[in-house]
Amino acid sequence: MALLDKTRPASLRNCPAPAKLNLFLHVIGRRPDGYHLLETVFQLTDFCDYLHFTCRDDGQIRRITRNGQINEEDDLIIRAANLLRENALGQKGKHVPGIDIEIEKNLPVGGGLGGGSSDAATTLMALNYLWNCRFDTQELIEMGIRLGADVPFFLLGENAFAEGIGEKLTPIKTPGGWFVVIKPPVSVPTALIFRSNELTRNTEPIKMTDFPGFYERLDHFGRNDLQGVATRLFPEIGSAINELEKFGNARMTGSGACVFSRFSSKTQAEEVAAKLSVKWETRVVQGLQNHPLKYLLDNKGE
Numbered sequence: 001m002a003l004l005d006k007t008r009p010a011s012l013r014n015c016p017a018p019a020k021l022n023l024f025l026h027v028i029g030r031r032p033d034g035y036h037l038l039e040t041v042f043q044l045t046d047f048c049d050y051l052h053f054t055c056r057d058d059g060q061i062r063r064i065t066r067n068g069q070i071n072e073e074d075d076l077i078i079r080a081a082n083l084l085r086e087n088a089l090g091q092k093g094k095h096v097p098g099i100d101i102e103i104e105k106n107l108p109v110g111g112g113l114g115g116g117s118s119d120a121a122t123t124l125m126a127l128n129y130l131w132n133c134r135f136d137t138q139e140l141i142e143m144g145i146r147l148g149a150d151v152p153f154f155l156l157g158e159n160a161f162a163e164g165i166g167e168k169l170t171p172i173k174t175p176g177g178w179f180v181v182i183k184p185p186v187s188v189p190t191a192l193i194f195r196s197n198e199l200t201r202n203t204e205p206i207k208m209t210d211f212p213g214f215y216e217r218l219d220h221f222g223r224n225d226l227q228g229v230a231t232r233l234f235p236e237i238g239s240a241i242n243e244l245e246k247f248g249n250a251r252m253t254g255s256g257a258c259v260f261s262r263f264s265s266k267t268q269a270e271e272v273a274a275k276l277s278v279k280w281e282t283r284v285v286q287g288l289q290n291h292p293l294k295y296l297l298d299n300k301g302e
C-alpha cells in the first residue's frame with residue numbers, strides 16, 4: 001500500500017531545471033553501440049524550466065499540464081518518475097505515494113540547452129527528497145544516464161568537464177559571466193547530427209594538465225565539433241553565429257540550435273542582445289557555478 005510520508009512536505013513548487021551550455025564540445029571517438037565519445041565543459045545557467053510536484057496518495061504518476069508536442073508517456077519527466085519508483089521498489093522494497101507534476105516549459109526543445117535532460121534530473125532530485133527514497137547522488141546518476149546523456153551532469157550539481165558519453169564527470173570552476181544566447185528558428189534532433197557521414201569523430205583527446213590557465217581561457221578554448229554538420233543542415237544556425245561573431249567569439253551549444261557568446265558584464269551582454277533582438281530571438285543568461293537544487297543532493301534525502 002502506497003502511503004504519504006509524514007516526514008516530508010506534500011509538495012515542492014518552483015523547482016528550477018536549468019539550461020546548460022557546452023563551452024566546447026569535442027568528438028573523440030565512437031562506442032560499438034554507436035554512441036559518441038565526447039569531451040566537453042558543461043556550464044550551468046539561470047535560464048530555467050520550472051516544475052511543481054504534489055504528492056498523491058494513490059501511487060499514480062501524472063503530468064497535469066501539457067508540454068508542447070510531447071506525449072505524457074514519452075515525457076522525460078514522467079519517465080524519470082517511473083524509473084525512480086521502480087528503483088525504490090526494486091532496490092529498497094519501498095512503495096512510493098505517487099505524484100502530480102506541473103511544468104512551466106521555457107527552454108526550447110531541440111535547442112542544445114539540455115532542457116529535457118534537466119527536467120529529468122530535477123524530477124529525480126525532487127522526488128528522491130519528497131518520496132524519501134534516500135538514493136545518493138551516484139545512485140541517481142546511474143539511473144539518470146538511462147534517460148539521456150546530459151542527465152548525469154545535471155545531477156552532479158556543479159559545472160564539469162565531461163568525458164565518455166557525458167557520464168564521466170570532473171567538477172570544475174568556470175569563468176562564469178553573462179552569455180548572449182540566440183535561438184535560431186529551428187529545432188535540431190540530436191540523433192540527426194550524430195549520424196551524419198560528414199561528422200569528424202577523431203579530435204585529439206585533451207590532457208587538462210597540458211593547458212595551464214585552461215579554465216580562465218575556456219571561452220576561447222577548443223570548438224564544437226557538431227557545429228559544421230549542424231550549420232550545413234540548418235543554415236539559420238550559421239547566420240546566427242555570423243551575427244554574434246560581430247561582437248565576440250560565438251559558438252553553438254550541444255547539437256544546436258542555440259548559439260552563444262560570453263561577456264564579463266551584464267551591461268555589455270544586454271547591449272549586444274538589444275542590437276540583435278530586432279532580428280533574432282535573443283536572451284541574456286547568467287552563468288551559475290552550482291545547480292539551484294544542489295541543497296537537495298547535499299542532504300542526500302535525509
Ligand SMILES: C[C@](O)(CO)[C@H](O)COP(=O)(O)OP(=O)(O)OC[C@H]1O[C@@H](n2ccc(N)nc2=O)[C@H](O)[C@@H]1O
Pocket residue numbers: 022025034035036037038040112114117147148149150151164165166190191194253254255
Ligand atoms: C550533444 C549533447 O547535448 C552534449 O551535451 C548531448 O550529448 C546530447 O544529449 P541528449 O540530448 O540527452 O541525447 P540522448 O537523448 O542521450 O541521445 C540522442 C541521440 O543522440 C546520439 N548520441 C547522443 C549522445 C552521444 N554522446 N552520442 C550519440 O551518438 C544517439 O544517437 C542518441 O540516440
Ligand SMILES: Nc1ncnc2c1ncn2[C@@H]1O[C@H](COP(=O)(O)OP(=O)(O)OP(=O)(O)O)[C@@H](O)[C@H]1O
Pocket residue numbers: 067070074075076077108109110111112113114115116117119150188190253254255256257
Ligand atoms: N520534458 C521534456 N522536455 C524537452 N524535451 C523532451 C522532454 N521529454 C522528452 N523530450 C524529448 O527529448 C528530445 C530532446 O529534447 P531536449 O530539449 O533535451 O533537446 P536539446 O535541448 O537539443 O538538448 P541536448 O543539448 O541534450 O541535445 C526531444 O526530442 C523531445 O521530444
